[in-house]
Amino acid sequence: MSAPNSVLEHIDAQLDSSVTHLFELLRIRSISTDPAFKADCRKAAEWLVEDLKSIGFDASVRDTPGHPMVVAHHGGPSENAPHVLFYGHYDVQPVDPLGLWVDPPFEPKIKEVDGQKVITGRGSSDDKGQLMTFVEACRAFKAVEGCLPCRVTILFEGEEESGSPSLVPFLKENAEELKSDCALVCDTNMWDTDTPAISAGLRGLLGEEIIIKAADRDLHSGYFGGVAANPIHILSKILADLHDDKGRVTINGFYDGVKETPEEILESWKALGRTDEDFLGAIGLSKPSGEEGRSALELAWARPTAEVNGITGGYTGEGFKTVIAAEASAKVSFRLVGDQDPHAIRRNFRAFVEDRVPEDCSVEFKEHGASPGIQLPYDSELLNKAKDVLSEEWPKPAVMIGMGGSIPVVGDFQTLLGMDSLLVGFAQSDDRIHSPNEKYNLKSFHKGQRSWARILAALG
């Protein structure tokens, strides 16, 4: 079914009221990483529980070893109606440096910036404003129809900005209660102010650290230069070998499980009009450095990578020291897509490194996490239903994009609860999340509510 006009009109009529509601939540200083705000985090959870109860949810604050979760359930039109889990987080980033805020971070207001109305304040975009778009859509359905078009479970986390230490244990302990047909996650951006975006793929992440050890002490390069193994040379060779001259990663089996992106999706990305020069010009570069013959957007959204994130060895201070270091190390991460197996890649990477370490030297490895990529089929019903109704709401049709980075909760939903996630969000790239002067466009807040009403109806 499509969303009744009466629900959409109710949303329009109640916009001021929904803003007032959001402001109450924004005034709560729920900074999760700073213990000084522990009580504020609980207060935000309690506020959400009360608000959800007022719409008829069976809502409760659920304790964890850290900040509490909010879990709420609402029935649908029937016991067998489709069941969705909505995820958001009520905690926010710290506000330092406070002096750079034009308006106080916890005193939200609406103001006009660059010709558009925005809601100011910490959390306005990330993620309180976004999660309230969903709550308001539910409120409108309840007010107009008396019920929701599907069964809805809500999970609000209070530790997303501080590493989500309680999330996985909580999902495991409450798997039966939380498991739904799919998850809805509202923590992402639109493509631009007129174009909604659905993130169909998220790259996974594998982190490795390698420490090459040669002589049993630092050496004088006068006495030992040209004779003793230099671990920086060995490391440089390994890192240089990671890519061939076409920019492809050379580790054995690295591309196993990587699928080509469908031609029509590539065409739709091309149609977005963001050229390689646009993408790279913004950071002072001009030419994609990865696999040859692919656009910057494809490389960032749909291709796996090997990147060295840090390297150190020998003397790195001012001036010069003629030393041959005893060891040198690098941190290397891999972005993974499709069905690439992070554990197989870790094994093959280590073999790749070991093959290149001379017999009288050694290598030590450290693990830094391993999560697979996530890719919904571009022809999935979930994605396409959402795409259709988002395209009705916004001036331009919705686009299915990829995300270069990871959203761990999406992987956890898949791994622990067997659920796909629909990633739809209404933030803009200039929302300054995590920075001073965070804002959320009033248009995002308004049409976001309407968008969720349409999506709930479509899934119902």
Added chain:
Amino acid sequence: MSAPNSVLEHIDAQLDSSVTHLFELLRIRSISTDPAFKADCRKAAEWLVEDLKSIGFDASVRDTPGHPMVVAHHGGPSENAPHVLFYGHYDVQPVDPLGLWVDPPFEPKIKEVDGQKVITGRGSSDDKGQLMTFVEACRAFKAVEGCLPCRVTILFEGEEESGSPSLVPFLKENAEELKSDCALVCDTNMWDTDTPAISAGLRGLLGEEIIIKAADRDLHSGYFGGVAANPIHILSKILADLHDDKGRVTINGFYDGVKETPEEILESWKALGRTDEDFLGAIGLSKPSGEEGRSALELAWARPTAEVNGITGGYTGEGFKTVIAAEASAKVSFRLVGDQDPHAIRRNFRAFVEDRVPEDCSVEFKEHGASPGIQLPYDSELLNKAKDVLSEEWPKPAVMIGMGGSIPVVGDFQTLLGMDSLLVGFAQSDDRIHSPNEKYNLKSFHKGQRSWARILAALG
């Protein structure tokens, strides 16, 4: 001529007296790098001037902007007699950590260690003990013969342990006064306690720092991984390319001016019996890493190198950060031999690097010194006269070796005064110079005096 037995016998008879003399000098705390010991440095210079005057030298303390020089002249048997310049330094290293000294560093004594008599104290080996071997040889000639076998100029520096800032200006200003037929430098080691060594070659040193710059800021590897140029990758590729798979340096023209070491010299090095396993086993390695098919000794003494002495880029702290750095840098040094031109190599290295930097990235270079290698012809008269008389003095024949490191004053003598240097010293590798419990073998001090007497006679 060879040294008269009467002179050698006088040295033997006066050994106790020469030790007493040395102890006076060792008691002076002439630590050049610490301003607190400025007066002590001058005191050491003045002590040397008085001592040299007592042997008939025309000696004086010569002021510099730093610690003073000592310059002294003595005529030879005739006005046209060969003229040698002897160089040494009266300044010493600091003594920290004081708690590790078994005997106080400035209270020299003779004690028996591991079955041999040694002189203890800071400067006993580096370089007061060594320079006094020459002074005592002169004293003996004067006592027995009434004159020296050649014209002798002495230059003692007081800033060798703190970078010799005054040396080059002083050599330039006093070039006419100091210029001699050759220089004698006593600041090196013997091969072992029975085998004297002459250093015929010193590797030069070229230092370069390269800073690769890519994007105009640090990037998130989720958003930009696989698209944006990674300066650590570019740097790794450059450094990996520096050597081919035979261990040869690949910079254009790098081996121009490098001569092969004569076969008989290589044979003599082989005869020393220090295998690659000996050389490398001492530092926990087993296989030479440089140019294939050459021994560790040849690689260290006679072959040029490219070594990365330091590298840094991106995140190098604990844990992991998915960053693509804006820049990465490395310090690279080249040890040079024969007629390699450091300036040409600098130019060619920079071209080599620039060729490997993508168009939208850049590289910045910093200079860290450039000095050519020094190589006396193995068939030079100076070397061979010294070799013959040293072989008469010591239980085993003298060997001509190379030195992997640099002694800047030798380059300065060549460049500024047009003089070759004869590098002969009687220190041992276990003398702990620059460390607590420095010592000088009494046998080195005694036979060192006899050695110089023989060399002076041979050159006269």
